[in-house]
Amino acid sequence: MVTLGFNRYGKAEVRVVRVSRGTGPDGSDEIRDWNVSSSLSGDLAGSHLTGDNSHVLPTDTQKNTDYAFAKRLGAVEPEVYALALGRHFVQTQEPITRARMSVEEFGWRRLSGPHSFARDAGSVRTTTVIVDRELGTSIVSGIKDLTVLNTTNSEFWGFPRDEYTTMAETRDRMLATQVSAQWRFRPETAGEDTDFAAVYAQATEALLAAFAQTYSYSLQQSLYAMGERILADVPALCEVRLALPNKHHFLVDLQPFGLTNDNEVYYAADRPYGLIEGRVLADDAPDEGIAFS
Amino acid sequence: MVTLGFNRYGKAEVRVVRVSRGTGPDGSDEIRDWNVSSSLSGDLAGSHLTGDNSHVLPTDTQKNTDYAFAKRLGAVEPEVYALALGRHFVQTQEPITRARMSVEEFGWRRLSGPHSFARDAGSVRTTTVIVDRELGTSIVSGIKDLTVLNTTNSEFWGFPRDEYTTMAETRDRMLATQVSAQWRFRPETAGEDTDFAAVYAQATEALLAAFAQTYSYSLQQSLYAMGERILADVPALCEVRLALPNKHHFLVDLQPFGLTNDNEVYYAADRPYGLIEGRVLADDAPDEGIAFS
Amino acid sequence: MVTLGFNRYGKAEVRVVRVSRGTGPDGSDEIRDWNVSSSLSGDLAGSHLTGDNSHVLPTDTQKNTDYAFAKRLGAVEPEVYALALGRHFVQTQEPITRARMSVEEFGWRRLSGPHSFARDAGSVRTTTVIVDRELGTSIVSGIKDLTVLNTTNSEFWGFPRDEYTTMAETRDRMLATQVSAQWRFRPETAGEDTDFAAVYAQATEALLAAFAQTYSYSLQQSLYAMGERILADVPALCEVRLALPNKHHFLVDLQPFGLTNDNEVYYAADRPYGLIEGRVLADDAPDEGIAFS
Amino acid sequence: MVTLGFNRYGKAEVRVVRVSRGTGPDGSDEIRDWNVSSSLSGDLAGSHLTGDNSHVLPTDTQKNTDYAFAKRLGAVEPEVYALALGRHFVQTQEPITRARMSVEEFGWRRLSGPHSFARDAGSVRTTTVIVDRELGTSIVSGIKDLTVLNTTNSEFWGFPRDEYTTMAETRDRMLATQVSAQWRFRPETAGEDTDFAAVYAQATEALLAAFAQTYSYSLQQSLYAMGERILADVPALCEVRLALPNKHHFLVDLQPFGLTNDNEVYYAADRPYGLIEGRVLADDAPDEGIAFS
Structure with missing residues (x-):
């Protein structure tokens, strides 16, 4: 005998581009470029067990809703947009008790003229908002695909050596990583009144400053420094999770x-790579609850 | 004040190809083609807080160990290989209390002659083995990137309609998905004595049969049927988790x-796509513990 | 002063899936899964210089035409489909003097039951048909993404050594490559009467046999052997072009x-890779003309 | 009987990172991040026909040479680097009569501090230098992966309508494309004395300005405007080739x-896409010769 466990369903990667005409500096246009995914859970056993879809709001409808809300809300912060959508699904669909909305935001920089933009592909802003009818609301935002590099100020030595260890210690290496960071908002800041644009700017700046200014004896140390600095600089946040691939740059033997x-000529390796994952929490951070589910 | 939370580190995507010469049918070669990732956790606060690396077995050493064990063990099942590596790290590194080994196995089919192969890229076999010094060992194996399609025998109707619903009901649609499945071994089968090759073959066959034979009123129903059939056919397993993107094939309007x-000419869409995720458990499945962590 | 040179435009990557119901073995369905690109050239200066689009059949129309022809023609060979489309555009659009149709065909293998398939992702069949009102018709078909490997029977030595050469000679190495092959049809076989399915099967088999059976002193030698064998086995063809990345498998130093x-444990490298490109022609091959343009 | 046609071989995608310490503004570091591919041709029949490798400078040696020249030359412009390598191979290897060097350059922007950088992933700078012992030297540089968008000032109408045309005319649409541009240097500027950094900056600026300032009746018109502006602004160039995918942004029907x-809410489509390719030449441009081979 078998039983159905946790399940969810939704529409993934709805590409929404929202233009706000004339509302930018000097009457220029503003643009939001989003990749939106919704995921609903609740009383969905019927669909799995008997093909009864009476509780299954179609994923096509979820897509339509994403577009309609982009119209209604305008070019708002992605967290505000995700919050509204998450609440909508939970409030209007009786069998749906939880909605999880994820948004990737792609940046654009202005060209000359009020209507022209170029893709700023150096990083992607992210947010995941979960609205649960009983357990409340959580917001986890972040940044990904942000590649950073220090040409020096990194060492790695003092590690244990076993029979499989061949690597030499180093007192000066290049350190590069592609940052994926997620920051969790304190419950009291997980609402529309929070200045999400400011949080994103401050957290990103803190992360970059910590990376650049940390004299690093391990990528773990840099990771902790980034998380610590973000929490120090942005009171609205209570936890940071980071995943840092060590994008190895090996010195080429020219002898x-x-x-x-x-320390002039390097080979930038693809695979394998070190992968450092860690969490940094404020001492008074509440339990994560559903935030990362 | 901040604190360090859960963390782990390791070497990701070590590409190991192991040839076993003359041990195949009629004296042909055998080949295992793996993408191996290790992740260690334990007493690693020093590395994060002060740059003390005395507990940090280098990821380069982990890579070397992956290769050395491939030599020692031969072209074994990936689960056996991952088990041996996981135990090695936990047993030999005092500060390391948990090792997580993931292996992707790429298939090859034989060409004429004993030494020649062609990549069989229709799917990837996966396994994740976690060895924890206190909590024991878990094995979760599976398959991914397996794309399947039914040209008919799929309907979708009876769903709720709200103000954003425009989709028509359908009594005959194409159903296609790219299967990601993970199956959890019962604790008593999570050791070297299990016939992992047989489990993989049986589970994959069950999954394909269930997909092909289920007259489907929703992809959720197909998902449940796949999980149910796998658990029915493979007693060594106690849980199946599936993630099924609905790879939409829309009928083109030729009017x-x-x-x-x-039902002859379709447009195969990329994005957005439905995404159906669900878990199916044996009634007597033990708690998942660390299995999916 | 500047001038407009060669130009073309079209709709790229139209995803057409054509099901033919009940026409397969034992009344099963047949399926063609195509990625179709069209490119038109001719008298298009107006569009570039003044924005006069009176000669520009919209790319959206080209897409519609791709679908309509899939309906009309049925699940035919991709070359037949491309030929029909190419002729259509040149014959119906006075300013268009040349049409270039490219089709990628993705394979599917049958599962149990008449309606079920699994993606066979081991390679992609390709064709490019060019129809020029004055210069006639050319067909170049081929295969790509076909990864093959010999565990032995490959050497590499006797090469020149300069001051930058550090590589040792080898008398036994693994040889792997991802084949991209294009074969040009003789003009007299570039029409619907050719058995394109047979040519594809024969050429692919010849290519695989030549790779497996060639004791190779360089990947160049294997390349030539593949081209030579294809031309020997398939009289309809007059030229083969191959691009073969040398997918390096380096022996790991376990000392x-x-x-x-x-020769048991290898590291499969990603980048850099050797890249061997070459053409093999029948002695009586006519000039390539527009075939590869 | 078959014969060997044109062939070439080399090492592709050598990842070279060159740091120049303290030579940047205020004593900061400079960095060049390159993906280098070499391709040699000449008297290579022996390797193909008999496995005689006496003319085949190993691709591994080519890789080593790439690194050694990065050391010797310093953080120079990629064209200068490619020129030196191309000449080296042709001058030192008697059987090699032509070398083709391609370099992709990835940008980095400075963070605070003299040693820290973030990847600027908005575009990739490219160059292809061909050195032929008899035919001379050509340089084609360019930019790719540069995505640009106009929110308005684009129309598309007046096109021919046939039986497959369903698209409506539009007097206001969003226009977006991902630019791939290649500019050919005049023969007299294809040497180290040219200010390649200035050409790159001027050509990119011209391209962006032309895109932003052109009121466009077709993407073809924008293409021509970009090529024309580049040639007008950069006398060192004689030809521009552009490939512009029309990254469709469809208005969502919210009725x-x-x-x-x-014109507020758009769906950004992936596939299919229009693809516009064209060449713009100075009236006095010499024949392209080997430049794009």
């Missing part, structure tokens, strides 16, 4: 060619 | 061109 | 761990 | 939900 290599 | 379209 | 590595 | 959509 066979009669050349020195005084 | 403007004076043509009928009697 | 530091007290282990031998008798 | 079913009682909402207007006054």
Whole structure:
């Protein structure tokens, strides 16, 4: 005998572009470029067990709703948009007790003229909002695909050596990583009144500053420094989770060619890569609850 | 004040190819093609807080160990390989209390002759083995990137309609998905004595049969049927988790061109897509514990 | 002063899935899964210079035409489909003097039951048909994303050594490549009467056999052997072009761990890779003309 | 009987990162991040026909040479680097008569501090240098992966309508594309004395300005305007080739939900897409010769 466990369903990767005409600086246009995913859960056993879809708001409808709300709300912060959608699904669909909305926001920078933009592909802003009828609302925002590099000020030594260890210690290495960071909002800041644009700007700036200014003895140390700085600078947040691939840059051995290599020429490797994952929490952070589910 | 939460680190995507010479049918070679990731956790606060790496077995060493064990063990099942590595790290590194080993296995089919192969890219076999010094061992295996399609025997109707619903009901649609399935082994089968090759073959066959034979009123129903069939056919397993993107194939409207379209011509859409996720459990499945962490 | 040079435009990557119901073995369905791109050229200066679009059949119309022809023609060979479309555009649009149709065909294998399929992702069949009102018709078909591997029977030595050469000679290496092959049809076979399915099967089989059976002193030698075999086995063809990345599999040095590595454990590298490109022609091959333009 | 046609071989995607310490503004570091591919051709029949590799400088040696030259030359413009490598291979390898060097350059922007950078992923700078012992030297540089968008000032109408045309004319649409541009240097500017950094900056600026300032009746018209402006602004160039996918942004129909959509809410489509390709030449441009081979 088998039983149905946790399940959810939704429409993934709805590409919504919202233009707000003339509302930007000097009457220029504003643009929001989003990749939106919804995921609903609740009383959905019928659909799984007998094909009874009476509780299954179609994913096509979820897509339509994403577009209609983009019209209604305007070019708002992605957290505000996700909050409204999450509440809508839970409030209007009796069998749906939880909605999870994820938004990736792609940046654009202005070109000359009020209507022209170029994609700013250096990073992606993210948010995941979960609205649960009983357990409340959580917001986790962040940034991903942000690649950063220090040409020096990184060492790695003092590690244990076993029979499989061949790597030499180093007192000066290049350190590069592609940051994925998620920051959890305190429950009292998980609403429309929070200045999400400011939080995003401050958290990103804190992260970059911590990376650049940390003299690092391990990528773990840099990770902790980033999380610590974000929490110090942004009171609305109570936890930061980071995943940092160590994008290895190996010094090329130029000796066979009669050349020195005084930390000048590197091979940027693809795979394998180190992968450092860690969480940093404020001492008074409440339990994560549904935030990362 | 901030504090360090759960963390782990390791070497991701180590590409190991293991050839076993002459041990295949008629003296042919055998080949295992793996993408291996290790992740260690335990007493690693020093590395994060002060840059003390005395507990940090280098990820480069983890990579070396992956290769050395491939030599020692031979072209074994990926679960056996991952188990041995996981135990090694926990047993030899005092500060490391948990090791998580993930292996993706890429298939190859034989060409004529004993030494020649072609990549069989229709799916990827996966396993994740977690060895915890206190909490024991878990094995979750599965398959991904397996795209399947039914040209008929799928309906979708009876769903709720709200103000944003425009989709028509359908009594005959194409159903296609790219299967990601993970099956959890019962604790007593999470060891080297299990016939992992047989489990993989049986579970995959059950999954395909259930997909092909289910007259489906929703992709959720197909999902449940797949999980149910796997658990019915493979006693070593106690849970199946599935993630099924609904790879929409929309009928093209040919009426403007004076043509009928009697379920013949489809547009295969990329984005957005429905995403159906669900878990099916044996009634006597033990708690998941660390299995999916 | 500047001038407009060669130009073309069209609709790329139209995803057409054509089901033919009950026409397969034992009354099963047949399926064609295509990625179709059209590109038109001719008298299009107006569109570039003054925005006069009177000669520009919309790319949206090209897409519609792709679908309508899939309906009309049925689940035919991709070359037949591309030929019909190419002729249509040139014959019906006076300013369009040349049409270039490219089709990628994705394979599916049958599951149990008449309606069920699984994606066979081991390779992609390709064709490019060019119809020029004055210069006639050319057909170039082929295969891509076909990864093959020999565990032995490959050497590489006798190469020149300069001051930058550090690589050792090898008398036994693994040889792997991801084949991209294009074969040009003789002009007299570039029409609907050709058995394109047979050509595809024969050419692919010849290619695989040549790869498996060639004792290779360089990937260049394997390349030539593949082209030669295809031309020998398939009289309809007059030229083969191959691009073969050398997917390096490096032996891992296990000596530091007290282990031998008798061609057993390899590291599969991503980048960089050798890239071998070459053309093999029948002695009586006519000039390529527009075939590869 | 078959014969060997044109062929070439080399090492593709060598990832070279060159740091120049303290040579940047205020004593900061400079960085060049390159993906380098070499391709050699000449008297290579032996390798194909008999496996005689005496003319085949190993691709591994080519890789080593890439690194050694990065050391020797420093953080120079990619064209200068490619020129030096191309000449080296042709001058030192008697059987090699032509070398083709391609470099992709990835941008980095400075963070605070002299050693810290973030990847600027909005576009990739490219160059392809071909050095032929008899035919001379050509340089084609460019930019790719540069996504730009105008929220208005684009129309599309006046196109021919046939039986497959369903698209409505539009007097106001969003226009977006991902630019791939290649500009050919005049022969007399294809040497180290050219200010390649200035050409890149001027050509990119011209391209962006032309896109933003062109009131467009077709993407073809925008293409021509970009090429024309580049040639007008950068005398060192004689030809521009552009490939512009029309990244369709479709207005979402919100009428079913009682909402207007006054060019505010768009669906950003992936596939299919229009693809516009064209060349713009200076009236006195010499024949392209080997430049794009």
